[in-house]
Amino acid sequence: MRIVVVGGVAGGMSSAARARRLDENAEIVVLERGAHVSFANCGLPYFVGGEITDASKLLVQTPQSLRAALDLDVRTRSEVIAVDTAAKNVTVRAEDDVYELSYDALVLSPGASALRPPLRGLDSPRVRTLRTVEDALSLRDEVHDGARRAVVLGAGFIGIEAAEALAQQGLDVSVVELAPHPLPPLETELAWLVTEQLVELGITVRTGIAAASVERGEDADTVVLADGSRLEADIIVLSVGVRPDTAPFEAAGIACERGAIVVDAHGRTSAPGVWAAGDATVSVDAVTGIRRPVTLAGPANRAGRLIADDILRPDTARAVPQPVGTAIVRVGELTAALTGANRSSLDAAGVSHRTLHLHPNQHAGYFPGASQVHLVVQIRASDGLLLGAQAVGNEGVDKRIDVLATAIRAGMRVDDLIDLDLAYAPPYGQAKDAINLTGMVGENVMTGTLTLWYPEHLDNVRDSALILDVRTPAEYATGFVPGSLNIPHTELRDRLDEVRDAAAGRPVRVMCQSGVRSGIAHRVLAQSGFDSASLSGGMLTLQAWLGARQSDVLERPEVLARA
Amino acid sequence: MRIVVVGGVAGGMSSAARARRLDENAEIVVLERGAHVSFANCGLPYFVGGEITDASKLLVQTPQSLRAALDLDVRTRSEVIAVDTAAKNVTVRAEDDVYELSYDALVLSPGASALRPPLRGLDSPRVRTLRTVEDALSLRDEVHDGARRAVVLGAGFIGIEAAEALAQQGLDVSVVELAPHPLPPLETELAWLVTEQLVELGITVRTGIAAASVERGEDADTVVLADGSRLEADIIVLSVGVRPDTAPFEAAGIACERGAIVVDAHGRTSAPGVWAAGDATVSVDAVTGIRRPVTLAGPANRAGRLIADDILRPDTARAVPQPVGTAIVRVGELTAALTGANRSSLDAAGVSHRTLHLHPNQHAGYFPGASQVHLVVQIRASDGLLLGAQAVGNEGVDKRIDVLATAIRAGMRVDDLIDLDLAYAPPYGQAKDAINLTGMVGENVMTGTLTLWYPEHLDNVRDSALILDVRTPAEYATGFVPGSLNIPHTELRDRLDEVRDAAAGRPVRVMCQSGVRSGIAHRVLAQSGFDSASLSGGMLTLQAWLGARQSDVLERPEVLARA
Known part of the structure; x- marks a missing residue:
C-alpha cells in the first residue's frame, strides 16, 4: 500500500508518522513544496524577535531523521500540481523533474498562504510574510541589516506576534487593522487591554482603518492609509489572513467551499481514497454548528493522526473532533486566549446567549504576585450551556481557558463549573477558583438570583435609571459615571431611603469595581423591592469598553481624589 | 428564621455569606471557637517562610467587615459545647458566658485539629502545629528568636510546606514520615522527584520510619526515631494528620463515621435541620465510590455555599458534588499535584486499572525554558475511563491537573483527551499538548497498539526477557540496565536480526528515555513478530522508581561515557 501525503508540516506529518506506527509495511511518501518539513511555524515570530536564537531549533525534524526513525520517504521542494482521483495518482513538480506518483490513499495537508489583498504596491520587495523558515530568516536579516521602521498589516494572532517581535528588536512598529480592534475574534472589552499593552510596548496601533496603498521609495516604502496618513517602513509584514493552497485539488474536482477542502467527520474529502486536514480544510464548528476554516496547529496535528487511523483501521477509527477553536497569544506581559464562540459568532448563528464578566485573581489575593484574570464567558440563554470563553491577564490565563475548553467539549453547563475540583494552594489559585466563581455567577444569572446590565446599555x-455606585468614596473619586449616586455597599442597608429618594421610581442600576460588591448590593435591593441590576464586570469592564470606543464619559473630580 | 453556623472559616463562612445573599431577612449567627474568622489557613506556611510578610493579610475578613457587608452576627471565641437536635438549640461557651441559642437551621463546619499520636513527650512546648493564625505567629516568633533546628513530623502537604518555610528561614530542617515517601498520596515514582527537591532545599528526609518519642531538653528537644537515631530540635512541627472536631455533635446523636460527620448528597446530617461541610465530614469519593474525609479548602467552600441553597431553596438546590480530591503543593522549584484516585486507592476499591507515564514538555521544546511535566495517569482497564492523574514538574503542572480534574468530573475516557482543543502557542504548550499526548498513549494502550511494561516488573x-534499549549510545552510556542490548531506534529496522539472535526466543522488552522512541520501536518489533512491550515512562520513570527504593541496579560504564 502506498500512502501519499501532500504537505510535510503539522497535519501531513502527523498523518505520515501515525501511518507508519500502524503499518510497518506501507510505503509512505511525503511531498512538501517548501525546503523544510516539520518546522516550527508557530515559533517563527520568536525567532524574529530574538527569543529563539538558533535557527536549527526551528527544524524539528528533517527528511533524514524521518527516514531513520519512521522510514518515511520525505521529498522537499516537491509540489503536487495535479491529481487524478480516478486513476489515483498525483503529478509532482520537483526541482528538475515532473513525475506522476500513484497512491492507494492520498492525504492533503497543503496548508495556506498569506492572503494578498488587491492593494497597489503590495508587490514591493519590502513587503514580507511570516509563514516559512525562509521568511523568518530573511526578516531577521533585515533587522540585523539595520531596518528601523516596520508596518504590520493585520493585527490577528500572527500580526501581533510579528509586531512584538520587531519591537523587541528595537524597530519602530505600527500595526494597521481594518477591524475596530486588534485580535478581531476577541471581545471589544478584552481587546482594549491588548491595545493598551501594545501601546506600552511602544507599538503604534491603528485600528478600524484600511491600508490604501504601498508607495515604493528609495530608502523606504510608505504605507498610505485610507485617511491619507502615511507610515514609512523599511519592512512591511503582510498578515491580513490566509488563503488555502488548494488550486490543484479543486481543479481535480475535490469539493471545496470558498477555496477550502470540505471534509466529513473522518477527514474524508468528496473523492474516494482522498483525505484532508489542516489550514486548507473547513470543519463544522463544535459550538455554532457553522462550517468554517480553523487555521490552528493543534486541530491540524490531531486531524492528521486520526486520518491515518481512518486509512488503516477504518472500522475503529475515531471521528475527527469538531473544532472548539481554542487560541492563545502572548502580548508583552499579557496573555490573551479564547475558546468556543464569541458574541458575534453566536449572533451570526442565531444562538441566544448571555455574557458574564469576571475579574478574579489568578491565585490567592494574600499571596505575592496576585493579578487579575479578565474573563468573558458566553452561555446559552435557555439552559446555561457553555458556548465560549475569553480571558486576558498576566498569569493563569492559559489554565482557565484550557479548563473551559475542556468543559465546552464535555458539554458542561455553566453551573457545572461550580463543582470542578481544581488544584488549590495559594500560589496556584483560590479556594473558589476563577472557574468555580464563573459557575456561581452563571448559576445566579440562570436562576434569576443575579440580574446583569452591560456597558453597551450605558447611555x-x-x-432612564439611577446608577448606584457601591464602591468606597476613595474609589469613586478616581472616576465615576456622571449623575451616579455613591453609597458604599457596607452602608447600603442603612441608607436604602436615600436610594429610594434618588431613584424616584426609576430602576436602580448598581455598579462597583469588578461586579462582586454590586452583586451583593443587588441582592439587598432586589429583596427590598427595587427594580435592580448589577453591572457585569463593573468599572473594570466599563472602562475597557469605553476605552475601546475612545469615549471619555467618566468623570474624575480631582478635589474628591485629593480628599 | 435563624441560621446558626458553627465554624467561621471555609465551609461555614461560605454558607453564611451565601445564606445572606439568598435571604436578606434571615438572622445569621456564626460561632467561631478561635479568635479569627475567614483567615487564610492555606497561607500560614508562606507567612512562616516569609513570603507573606504582613500578618494582617492572613485575615481575609473580620467580624466587623462581615457585619457591614453581609449583616452577619459573627461571634469569635465562641465554642459550641452541646447540641439539642430535638429542641433545636446549641449551647455556646463564650469567653465569660455560657448560653443557649436556638436555630431553625444549623450548619456544622467545625473543621479538624492536628492529630496527636500517643507519643511520649509530645506535650513538650517545643511541639507546635500549624493550623491557626496564632500557630503561625508563634512559629514566626520562634524563628525570629533564633531557632536553628526544626523537625517536622509528617510529610503530607502541610508538613512539606512547613518544612520548606522553615528551611527558607535558614533553619536546619528534618522531615520524618512513616510512609515510604513524602506526600503519601503521590505515586512512588513521582514522590522521588519531591524527595530529591527537598534534599536540594537542604532538608533532611527520613521516610519509612516512625518517631518513637520526644525527649525534652534544656536548650532543645530531641526527636528519637524508631531506629534509635536522634534529631535535635528547637521547634517540632506536628503534622501527621487531622482529627475532626466533632465531639459535641457526635454526643448529640448526629451520625458520624470514625469521628467525621456523615452527610448526604445535599450536605444534610442524620438530624433534621442540621447540615455539615468541610474537614469534619466524610463524602463519597467521585471516582472510587468509597466514603472518605476530604480535608481540602475548595470542596469545603463549595459545599458550604450549596448547603445554604438547600436550606433556603430546597426545591432547586444543586447536590454537593462528590469530591474528586484535587490537591497541589509547591516544593521549591517544583509543583506536585494530583486528582482523582491513585494506584493504591484503586487497588483498595477493587478497580482494575492501567497506568500511563509520560514526560512531555510543558511548552514547545524549541521555545526557551522548556521543561518536563512528569505525568502518571490511571485509567479503567475495561474502557479507558479516566480515574486519576498526578504530575510533578517545574511549570504547567497545575494546568494539566486542572484539565484532567475537569475531564474526570465530566466522565471522559482517556481517548477523549485526544480531542481537547487546548490553547497552543509556543510559550504555553505544544501543538499536541501533554493532555492530547496522554489521550494518544491511552488510546494506543486500550486498542493494543501499545503494550507496556513497568518498573516494578524489572527483576x-x-x-526472562531481552531488554532492548533504543536510546543513542551516548545516552546509554550514562546508565543502563545490566544485560540490556543497545540499538538506537533509528537503526532498528536494519538490525532486527541482532535482536532476534539476542532474544533467542525470549520476549523483547524495549525501553528508551521517556517512552516515545520505545513506543516506535515496539511497533516495529510487534509487526515483525516479536513478543514486545515498551517501558512505561522509560528510563526517567525507572530511575525515579529505583531511586525511591534506594536501588543501584543501573550501571554507568565510565569507558563508554568517555567515548
Missing part, C-alpha cells in the same frame, strides 16, 4: 441606563 | 523482566 440608555443614564437616561 | 522479572531481567530474568
Whole structure:
C-alpha cells in the first residue's frame, strides 16, 4: 500500500508518522513544496524577535531523521500540481523533474498562504510574510541589516506576534487593522487591554482603518492609509489572513467551499481514497454548528493522526473532533486566549446567549504576585450551556481557558463549573477558583438570583435609571459615571431611603469595581423591592469598553481624589 | 428564621455569606471557637517562610467587615459545647458566658485539629502545629528568636510546606514520615522527584520510619526515631494528620463515621435541620465510590455555599458534588499535584486499572525554558475511563491537573483527551499538548497498539526477557540496565536480526528515555513478530522508581561515557 501525503508540516506529518506506527509495511511518501518539513511555524515570530536564537531549533525534524526513525520517504521542494482521483495518482513538480506518483490513499495537508489583498504596491520587495523558515530568516536579516521602521498589516494572532517581535528588536512598529480592534475574534472589552499593552510596548496601533496603498521609495516604502496618513517602513509584514493552497485539488474536482477542502467527520474529502486536514480544510464548528476554516496547529496535528487511523483501521477509527477553536497569544506581559464562540459568532448563528464578566485573581489575593484574570464567558440563554470563553491577564490565563475548553467539549453547563475540583494552594489559585466563581455567577444569572446590565446599555441606563455606585468614596473619586449616586455597599442597608429618594421610581442600576460588591448590593435591593441590576464586570469592564470606543464619559473630580 | 453556623472559616463562612445573599431577612449567627474568622489557613506556611510578610493579610475578613457587608452576627471565641437536635438549640461557651441559642437551621463546619499520636513527650512546648493564625505567629516568633533546628513530623502537604518555610528561614530542617515517601498520596515514582527537591532545599528526609518519642531538653528537644537515631530540635512541627472536631455533635446523636460527620448528597446530617461541610465530614469519593474525609479548602467552600441553597431553596438546590480530591503543593522549584484516585486507592476499591507515564514538555521544546511535566495517569482497564492523574514538574503542572480534574468530573475516557482543543502557542504548550499526548498513549494502550511494561516488573523482566534499549549510545552510556542490548531506534529496522539472535526466543522488552522512541520501536518489533512491550515512562520513570527504593541496579560504564 502506498500512502501519499501532500504537505510535510503539522497535519501531513502527523498523518505520515501515525501511518507508519500502524503499518510497518506501507510505503509512505511525503511531498512538501517548501525546503523544510516539520518546522516550527508557530515559533517563527520568536525567532524574529530574538527569543529563539538558533535557527536549527526551528527544524524539528528533517527528511533524514524521518527516514531513520519512521522510514518515511520525505521529498522537499516537491509540489503536487495535479491529481487524478480516478486513476489515483498525483503529478509532482520537483526541482528538475515532473513525475506522476500513484497512491492507494492520498492525504492533503497543503496548508495556506498569506492572503494578498488587491492593494497597489503590495508587490514591493519590502513587503514580507511570516509563514516559512525562509521568511523568518530573511526578516531577521533585515533587522540585523539595520531596518528601523516596520508596518504590520493585520493585527490577528500572527500580526501581533510579528509586531512584538520587531519591537523587541528595537524597530519602530505600527500595526494597521481594518477591524475596530486588534485580535478581531476577541471581545471589544478584552481587546482594549491588548491595545493598551501594545501601546506600552511602544507599538503604534491603528485600528478600524484600511491600508490604501504601498508607495515604493528609495530608502523606504510608505504605507498610505485610507485617511491619507502615511507610515514609512523599511519592512512591511503582510498578515491580513490566509488563503488555502488548494488550486490543484479543486481543479481535480475535490469539493471545496470558498477555496477550502470540505471534509466529513473522518477527514474524508468528496473523492474516494482522498483525505484532508489542516489550514486548507473547513470543519463544522463544535459550538455554532457553522462550517468554517480553523487555521490552528493543534486541530491540524490531531486531524492528521486520526486520518491515518481512518486509512488503516477504518472500522475503529475515531471521528475527527469538531473544532472548539481554542487560541492563545502572548502580548508583552499579557496573555490573551479564547475558546468556543464569541458574541458575534453566536449572533451570526442565531444562538441566544448571555455574557458574564469576571475579574478574579489568578491565585490567592494574600499571596505575592496576585493579578487579575479578565474573563468573558458566553452561555446559552435557555439552559446555561457553555458556548465560549475569553480571558486576558498576566498569569493563569492559559489554565482557565484550557479548563473551559475542556468543559465546552464535555458539554458542561455553566453551573457545572461550580463543582470542578481544581488544584488549590495559594500560589496556584483560590479556594473558589476563577472557574468555580464563573459557575456561581452563571448559576445566579440562570436562576434569576443575579440580574446583569452591560456597558453597551450605558447611555440608555443614564437616561432612564439611577446608577448606584457601591464602591468606597476613595474609589469613586478616581472616576465615576456622571449623575451616579455613591453609597458604599457596607452602608447600603442603612441608607436604602436615600436610594429610594434618588431613584424616584426609576430602576436602580448598581455598579462597583469588578461586579462582586454590586452583586451583593443587588441582592439587598432586589429583596427590598427595587427594580435592580448589577453591572457585569463593573468599572473594570466599563472602562475597557469605553476605552475601546475612545469615549471619555467618566468623570474624575480631582478635589474628591485629593480628599 | 435563624441560621446558626458553627465554624467561621471555609465551609461555614461560605454558607453564611451565601445564606445572606439568598435571604436578606434571615438572622445569621456564626460561632467561631478561635479568635479569627475567614483567615487564610492555606497561607500560614508562606507567612512562616516569609513570603507573606504582613500578618494582617492572613485575615481575609473580620467580624466587623462581615457585619457591614453581609449583616452577619459573627461571634469569635465562641465554642459550641452541646447540641439539642430535638429542641433545636446549641449551647455556646463564650469567653465569660455560657448560653443557649436556638436555630431553625444549623450548619456544622467545625473543621479538624492536628492529630496527636500517643507519643511520649509530645506535650513538650517545643511541639507546635500549624493550623491557626496564632500557630503561625508563634512559629514566626520562634524563628525570629533564633531557632536553628526544626523537625517536622509528617510529610503530607502541610508538613512539606512547613518544612520548606522553615528551611527558607535558614533553619536546619528534618522531615520524618512513616510512609515510604513524602506526600503519601503521590505515586512512588513521582514522590522521588519531591524527595530529591527537598534534599536540594537542604532538608533532611527520613521516610519509612516512625518517631518513637520526644525527649525534652534544656536548650532543645530531641526527636528519637524508631531506629534509635536522634534529631535535635528547637521547634517540632506536628503534622501527621487531622482529627475532626466533632465531639459535641457526635454526643448529640448526629451520625458520624470514625469521628467525621456523615452527610448526604445535599450536605444534610442524620438530624433534621442540621447540615455539615468541610474537614469534619466524610463524602463519597467521585471516582472510587468509597466514603472518605476530604480535608481540602475548595470542596469545603463549595459545599458550604450549596448547603445554604438547600436550606433556603430546597426545591432547586444543586447536590454537593462528590469530591474528586484535587490537591497541589509547591516544593521549591517544583509543583506536585494530583486528582482523582491513585494506584493504591484503586487497588483498595477493587478497580482494575492501567497506568500511563509520560514526560512531555510543558511548552514547545524549541521555545526557551522548556521543561518536563512528569505525568502518571490511571485509567479503567475495561474502557479507558479516566480515574486519576498526578504530575510533578517545574511549570504547567497545575494546568494539566486542572484539565484532567475537569475531564474526570465530566466522565471522559482517556481517548477523549485526544480531542481537547487546548490553547497552543509556543510559550504555553505544544501543538499536541501533554493532555492530547496522554489521550494518544491511552488510546494506543486500550486498542493494543501499545503494550507496556513497568518498573516494578524489572527483576522479572531481567530474568526472562531481552531488554532492548533504543536510546543513542551516548545516552546509554550514562546508565543502563545490566544485560540490556543497545540499538538506537533509528537503526532498528536494519538490525532486527541482532535482536532476534539476542532474544533467542525470549520476549523483547524495549525501553528508551521517556517512552516515545520505545513506543516506535515496539511497533516495529510487534509487526515483525516479536513478543514486545515498551517501558512505561522509560528510563526517567525507572530511575525515579529505583531511586525511591534506594536501588543501584543501573550501571554507568565510565569507558563508554568517555567515548
